[in-house]
Amino acid sequence: MRAQGLAALRLLLPAAAVWFCGISAVQAETLEFQPCSLTGSGGNGNLTAECSRWRQPLDRNNPDAGQLELFVTRLPSTALEPAADAFTIINGGPGGSSVDLLVDLAQVMRAFTRKRDVLVIDQRGTGRSAPLTCEALTDTVEVPDAATTVTMTRQCLDSLPHDPRFFTTSVAVEDLEALRQTLGYRQLSVYGVSYGTRVAMQYMRTYPDATRAVVIDGVVPPQRVLGGSIAVHSQDSLQAVFDRCAEDAACAETFPRLEEEFAQVSQRLKDAAIPLQLQHPVTGLPTELKLGYGHLAMWLRFALYAPETSGLIPLIIHQAAAEQNYLPVAANALRLVHDITTALNYGMHNAVVCTEDAPFFAIQPVDYTALDNTYLGREMYDTLAAMCSAWPRGTLHEDMKEPLRSDVPTLLLSGEYDPITPPAWAAQVLPGLSQAHHVVAPGQGHGVIARGCIPKMVLDFVESADVEEIDDSCTQHLGPYPFFVDLMGPPP
Numbered sequence: 001m002r003a004q005g006l007a008a009l010r011l012l013l014p015a016a017a018v019w020f021c022g023i024s025a026v027q028a029e030t031l032e033f034q035p036c037s038l039t040g041s042g043g044n045g046n047l048t049a050e051c052s053r054w055r056q057p058l059d060r061n062n063p064d065a066g067q068l069e070l071f072v073t074r075l076p077s078t079a080l081e082p083a084a085d086a087f088t089i090i091n092g093g094p095g096g097s098s099v100d101l102l103v104d105l106a107q108v109m110r111a112f113t114r115k116r117d118v119l120v121i122d123q124r125g126t127g128r129s130a131p132l133t134c135e136a137l138t139d140t141v142e143v144p145d146a147a148t149t150v151t152m153t154r155q156c157l158d159s160l161p162h163d164p165r166f167f168t169t170s171v172a173v174e175d176l177e178a179l180r181q182t183l184g185y186r187q188l189s190v191y192g193v194s195y196g197t198r199v200a201m202q203y204m205r206t207y208p209d210a211t212r213a214v215v216i217d218g219v220v221p222p223q224r225v226l227g228g229s230i231a232v233h234s235q236d237s238l239q240a241v242f243d244r245c246a247e248d249a250a251c252a253e254t255f256p257r258l259e260e261e262f263a264q265v266s267q268r269l270k271d272a273a274i275p276l277q278l279q280h281p282v283t284g285l286p287t288e289l290k291l292g293y294g295h296l297a298m299w300l301r302f303a304l305y306a307p308e309t310s311g312l313i314p315l316i317i318h319q320a321a322a323e324q325n326y327l328p329v330a331a332n333a334l335r336l337v338h339d340i341t342t343a344l345n346y347g348m349h350n351a352v353v354c355t356e357d358a359p360f361f362a363i364q365p366v367d368y369t370a371l372d373n374t375y376l377g378r379e380m381y382d383t384l385a386a387m388c389s390a391w392p393r394g395t396l397h398e399d400m401k402e403p404l405r406s407d408v409p410t411l412l413l414s415g416e417y418d419p420i421t422p423p424a425w426a427a428q429v430l431p432g433l434s435q436a437h438h439v440v441a442p443g444q445g446h447g448v449i450a451r452g453c454i455p456k457m458v459l460d461f462v463e464s465a466d467v468e469e470i471d472d473s474c475t476q477h478l479g480p481y482p483f484f485v486d487l488m489g490p491p492p
Helices: 098-104 106-114 146-159 169-183 195-206 230-247 249-254 258-271 293-303 313-323 327-343 346-356 368-372 379-389 423-432 454-464 473-477
Strands: 034-038 047-057 067-075 085-090 118-121 187-193 211-217 274-279 286-291 410-415 436-441
Touching: 034 098, 047 098, 047 169, 067 098, 067 106, 085 098, 085 169, 085 195, 098 106, 098 118, 106 118, 106 454, 118 169, 146 346, 146 379, 169 187, 169 195, 187 195, 187 454, 195 211, 211 454, 230 249, 230 258, 230 293, 230 313, 230 368, 230 379, 249 313, 258 293, 258 313, 274 327, 286 293, 286 327, 293 313, 293 327, 313 327, 346 379, 410 423, 410 454, 423 436, 436 454, 454 473
Parallel strands: 085 118, 085 187, 187 211, 211 410, 410 436
Antiparallel strands: 034 047, 047 067, 067 118, 274 286
C-alpha cells in the first residue's frame, strides 16, 4: 500500500525543499539491543527478536530542531561467521510499518538469517518510530468535498507531534544509511515493496557503494507521478477479473451476467445507502452500517490486490445483485476499514505524497475522461490535490524524480494482475539497471515475495548478489486463484 475516501493511499514524486546532508556529520550512537517479542499488523503473529530505541535528529541540518526516537529490530544470523552485510525490508503505504511486515513475513524472513543479520527499522512516522497519525482523515470511507478535506487536513497538521517536512523518503534514506554506519555493517541488501521500492531505489542511488543487492516488489518508477493512474490501473485489473470469469467454464455458467450485475449493484449503492445490521468481522460486536458505494469501491480496490480475494469478486457481486445480500460487501468493507486505519499512519503518508507526488500533478496532467470511466472515478485524485494544497512540502533529494541508473544487482518482482503497480512499471526501470532481472508472477497481484517458490528465489539472489544465477522457471507453476462459484468454494 487503501480506500478512495480513506485518503488516496500511495503516491510519489518530488517537490520543494531540496535537501543535502552528509551522514558523517551525524554523531554515531551505539545501539543496545534487548530481547523482545513483536506482533505484526492488527496484533497478529509473534516474533522473538532483538530491539532497540535509537534517537536521531528531526532535522539533520539543524541540531536545535530536536530529536525523535526510532525503533530498530534485528534477527541475528545463525551463522558462525555472519556476512558483513545485513538484509533489510521496507514496507509500503506510504505509512506502513516495516517491523509489522517483518512479523507478517516471519516464516520467509527467518531463512535469511542463515547467512546474515536481518535488520529492520520502522521508517520515521510509522509503526513504533514517532508515528504521525491523523484521526480526522481515517474515520470515513465517503469522499468529502474539497473544503472539508482542507479543513480535516489542517486539523491533522495541528495535531501532529513533529514537523511533517522531515518525514519524507529522502529523510528515511539518510536514517537508513546512518543506521548502517552506526552498527558497522559493510553494506545493506534491501527489499522494498510498493512505496518501499521508492525508498529502496533512492537508497541505492544515493549510496551505491553501501548497497550489495536490491529486490523491488511492485515497482514504482522514480519518475512516475502517482495519483491519476491509480483508478485506471485498478479498473484494468477489475476488467481482467470479468474477462477471466467469462473464459472460465464454471464461472461463466454460474455468473453469465457478471458485468451487468456489477453495474446494477453500483447504481443501487450510488442511489442510496443501504442500512444494515451485522456482526463486526473483527470485534464480533453487533454493528449498524449505512452501506454506500464507497464501501463497495474500497472492498473491490483491495480485493484485487491478491488472487484469493479476487476469486471471491464474482460471487459477492452476484449475491448482492441476484439475492439482495449485501452483507458480504459490508463485512469485507468493515474489515478493510479496521485493517487500513490500524496499519497506516496517515500523517506520514501525507508527508510523502504531498512532497513527492501532488506537486508534480501538473507535469503529468490527469485524463479525467479516463478516470470517469473507472469504478473509482476522479474523487481520489481530487481529494489528494485538495489535501496537499494545505500540507507543507518536505525535504527532497534533488535527483529523486530522475530515472534510476545503477550498477547494483537488482531483482524486480511484479504480479501479472497487480492493480496499482503493473508489470509495465518495472519494465520502465529496467533500462537504467546494468545488472537486473525482472520476474512477472503469473496470476498474482500486488506484492509477491511470499508466493510459491519466490521466497527461495529471493533468498538465493540475496545470498549470491548475481542476477545471472536467478532461475525463475518455477514461477510458471503459479496462477490465478480459482473463482468461488458458491459458498463452498471453487468447483472440484
